Amino acid sequence: MKKYVRGTAIVGVLTLAVAACGSKPSDSASSGSSANKDFKACMVSDSGGFDDKSFNQTSYKGLQDAVKERGLTEVKAESKSDNDYTTNMTAMVSAKCNVIVAVGFKLEDATEAAAKANPNIKFAIVDSAPKAPIANLKPLLFNTAQSSFQAGYLAAAMTQSGKVGTFGGLQIPTVTIFMDGFAQGVRYYNTQKSKNVQVLGWDDQKQKGLFTGDFEDKAKGQNNAQNLITQGADVLFPVAGPSGLGGLQAAKASNGKVNAIWVDTDGCISAEEYCSVLMSSVEKGMDVAVKDAVISVVDNKFDNTQFTGTLQNGGTAIAPFHDFDSKVPADVKSELDQIKADIISGKITIESKVQPKAS
Numbered sequence: 001m002k003k004y005v006r007g008t009a010i011v012g013v014l015t016l017a018v019a020a021c022g023s024k025p026s027d028s029a030s031s032g033s034s035a036n037k038d039f040k041a042c043m044v045s046d047s048g049g050f051d052d053k054s055f056n057q058t059s060y061k062g063l064q065d066a067v068k069e070r071g072l073t074e075v076k077a078e079s080k081s082d083n084d085y086t087t088n089m090t091a092m093v094s095a096k097c098n099v100i101v102a103v104g105f106k107l108e109d110a111t112e113a114a115a116k117a118n119p120n121i122k123f124a125i126v127d128s129a130p131k132a133p134i135a136n137l138k139p140l141l142f143n144t145a146q147s148s149f150q151a152g153y154l155a156a157a158m159t160q161s162g163k164v165g166t167f168g169g170l171q172i173p174t175v176t177i178f179m180d181g182f183a184q185g186v187r188y189y190n191t192q193k194s195k196n197v198q199v200l201g202w203d204d205q206k207q208k209g210l211f212t213g214d215f216e217d218k219a220k221g222q223n224n225a226q227n228l229i230t231q232g233a234d235v236l237f238p239v240a241g242p243s244g245l246g247g248l249q250a251a252k253a254s255n256g257k258v259n260a261i262w263v264d265t266d267g268c269i270s271a272e273e274y275c276s277v278l279m280s281s282v283e284k285g286m287d288v289a290v291k292d293a294v295i296s297v298v299d300n301k302f303d304n305t306q307f308t309g310t311l312q313n314g315g316t317a318i319a320p321f322h323d324f325d326s327k328v329p330a331d332v333k334s335e336l337d338q339i340k341a342d343i344i345s346g347k348i349t350i351e352s353k354v355q356p357k358a359s
Contacts, residue, residue: 152185
């Protein structure tokens with residue numbers, strides 16, 4: 001997998017959208033190159049949908065980028081609930097897709113079953129890896145514990161109350177990996193600075209914490225965030241997809257008393273209406289990983305080797321500070337850079353058990 005550099009080549013694309021639950025597909029075409037118009041690049045979202053301002057949306061951008069750059073035909077199925085995964089995966093197989101990308105841990109069973117049953121189709125899945133390799137399935141994983149460690153340090157450095165809070169959607173590895181890194185980053189700050197900043201909402205040692213129970217309900221996210229704020233947290237780290245947007249709503253409603261750090265993508269771009277309360281974001285380079293996986297199939301260079309995004313290869317990172325650039329002290333910025341270097345070198349070891357193996 002090549003190092004993370006965003007491409008800019010734009011050519012035409014034919015798009016066919018296949019919706020869940022039997023909705024009528026729609027298609028549209030635009031002018032430009034159609035050199036590979038018979039090649040179908042396909043994607044199935046999880047229940048958060050393609051406009052979740054988070055991992056589905058970022059992954060979908062990768063599909064779109066590949067389609068535009070190579071003149072492919074796009075086919076996508078948006079899942080409205082967990083019950084749609086097998087149905088949508090079957091629809092992609094029936095559409096005679098050349099490559100099918102599944103977005104999210106929750107699609108692993110449907111994806112693995114489809115890959116085993118259709119060895120002539122190439123598959124990729126974001127945030128999951130089969131227990132045993134499958135020849136036509138490429139896992140795309142990200143060690144977000146590393147960048148979340150930086151986020152935890154940043155939160156601890158910026159809190160005024162001495163309390164920071166986090167909550168998740170579901171207690172699954174792709175969520176708790178963020179929360180583990182965040183908690184350990186706060187702990188590292190406390191050790192380095194002889195402070196006692198508290199983490200509310202997650203105990204990484206006991207693996208117990210606060211969850212909404214889904215990724216869709218913004219009201220639940222807002223309630224969880226408000227509970228954390230009531231307990232004194234003035235920096236929030238929601239790891240809950242669209243549900244987490246409720247946490248940003250709670251922060252914005254505080255009129256400057258509470259701020260947040262977003263996940264999966266740069267929140268100042270994906271959810272710019274909340275940029276005024278976002279110190280930074282923990283980014284996963286899902287768009288580039290998906291694009292590379294799709295293009296590898298176009299170029300007959302596909303392999304099933306797991307890709308793991310890290311701080312070293314740019315597959316995960318903390319986003320720019322945007323509106324907080326002048327508010328984050330220069331020494332904190334320098335310390336964050338040193339933490340990155342120390343994680344890469346192995347001087348700092350993160351202890352989250354759900355970190356993916358290095359690729």
